[in-house]
Amino acid sequence: MELKIVEWVAQNLHHPVLDRIMVWITHLGDNGYLWVAVCLLLLCYKPTRKWGGVMALSLLLMLIFGEGTLKNLFQRARPYTRLPNLQLLIPPEPSYSFPSGHAAVSFAGAMVVWMMDPKRWGRVALAAALLILFSRLYLSVHYPTDLLAGALLGTGCAYAARWLFELWIPIRKMEGE
Secondary structure, three states, X not given: OHHHHHHHHHHHOOOHHHHHHHHHHHHHOHHHHHHHHHHHHHHHOHHHHHHHHHHHHHHHHHHHHHHHHHHHHHOOXXXXXXXXXXXXXXXXXXXXXXXXXXXXXXXXXXXXXXHHOOOOHHHHHHHHHHHHHXXXXXXXXXXXXXXXXXXXHHHHHHHHHHHHHHHHOOOHHHHOO
């Protein structure tokens, strides 16, 4: 069923302009660069420094549990390996498919921004995370459950990071900053 979804997206949603946009969007999530940059920005300014710490911890948890543990535990092949006639728009990925690292790192970062400022920057961060997530399906490098698992993992890492950080430095003070 999931392979049929990937195949349907590849056959019905592709357009040359959208292809270029989706490749660009997916590269925002490569190695978590976008979210590391946001984390560094948060760390640079005193009013958001504690949230930068929460994000750094969230990204670290995602790296340990997603890339370091779950991908190697499940070792799920990517969908394009089962669709021989598919033409990839990006180079084949060297890692496994489940869970999606792009989705996990995006939600690990975006959910911290959401907790910090849900009405303004949180919406922007969540929209960016969803676009990165969709780009992975569009480019046929993940199954839908890879993306869902990655989003849930990233969200869990964000909330766990906030909880762990609050054990060290009370976050309640942060909410008024």
